[in-house]
């Protein structure tokens with residue numbers, strides 16, 4: 001699937017996932033988790049080839065506007081309404097190495113906090129020029145960027161008056177299926193982050209702070225778009241010490 | 250004090266939320282024109298090698314209701330037992346088989362379905378062969394971190410009996426939660442998030 005075969009593949013098993021760092025499955029403050037959380041212990045097993053391998057995607061699959069949510073659903077000559085922003089950063093593994101050819105897919109509400117979805121009932125208006133999804137693939141340094149509008153906050157049925165802080169959903173493929181990850185990015189300075197029951201499923205404050213993108217003034221484009229920087233860390237691989245594998249370590 | 254190891258922490262998972270279909274299968278949920286087709290919607294073509302199979306199922310919550318807002322991804326070896334991945338060092342997989350598929354559960358009945366091929370056997374870490382299996386990954390609103398599990402085949406009893414992962418399941422009746430129902434070429438694999446029939450999920 002990849003059109004970039006010039007790099008030596010990595011074949012080590014992934015570091016064990018730190019389950020105390022991630023949200024547990026059962027988090028009653030987020031009510032939907034109550035009936036959707038496995039209650040029995042997970043079966044722990046070292047990675048096999050079925051988890052060490054994974055699909056890798058080539059840049060050739062991308063359309064020209066895939067990383068431009070301001071224009072990828074807009075009528076010709078028009079654009080989505082809202083605060084124009086660039087989101088950019090790197091995908092690294094736990095060893096700090098760039099993850100090249102990582103596929104990132106993202107989706108979000110429009111500037112008013114409304115999703116383009118049949119089941120969405122929030123009274124904020126649909127933006128006819130905003131679809132709400134995009135994707136990109138990291139370069140050799142693990143770097144990615146995309147353009148969008150800043151999503152609005154929105155209310156949701158959980159508590160009587162629960163609101164989601166402004167956020168962008170991210171889905172990430174690394175190189176092994178065990179690295180598969182879905183997460184959400186938040187924006188620096190938003191007081192609603194600390195009121196959100198979904199954010200609060202994560203037990204460690206440092207893990208939450210890792211989801212908050214700082215305003216990146218240096219990369220802001222004057223008279224055009226502000227920039228937010230969001231780095232993503234995927235599971236790292238163990239070294240393949242003493243194993244007679246072609247890539248060595 | 251000692252030297253710092255300097256490892257980073259994995260980015261914390263968050264739920265895929267109610268609108269994961271917008272992001273990952275926009276054509277399916279009525280947002281056409283951004284992508285030509287939804288990624289992972291098709292796994293086989295005319296030239297794909299191997300026995301065609303169909304796998305369908307549901308993701309069922311603790312009250313017995315199928316999830317209509319879930320997303321299921323599968324990852325598997327080709328018919329010859331090779332993965333279409335740069336990390337596959339044993340050979341080159343069938344170029345007409347990506348090995349990966351993605352399907353939303355339907356808004357009507359919560360069913361997901363895949364048209365794929367029967368995977369060949371791949372080795373466990375000690376060289377023994379594992380039974381043919383398909384790796385599943387499930388995300389949805391209310392699921393805080395994606396769930397990994399595996400589907401094995403009901404018509405592979407002897408291979409299943411010697412499979413190292415199935416052998417690790419302490420309560421033997423729970424191993425059955427990883428074996429699909431049906432007969433070739435149509436299998437059904439229901440995933441139970443909770444309850445008596447809770448599927449064995451993997452920390453892998």
Ligand SMILES: [Fe+3]
Pocket residue numbers: 108109164167169266
């Ligand atoms: Fe959202």
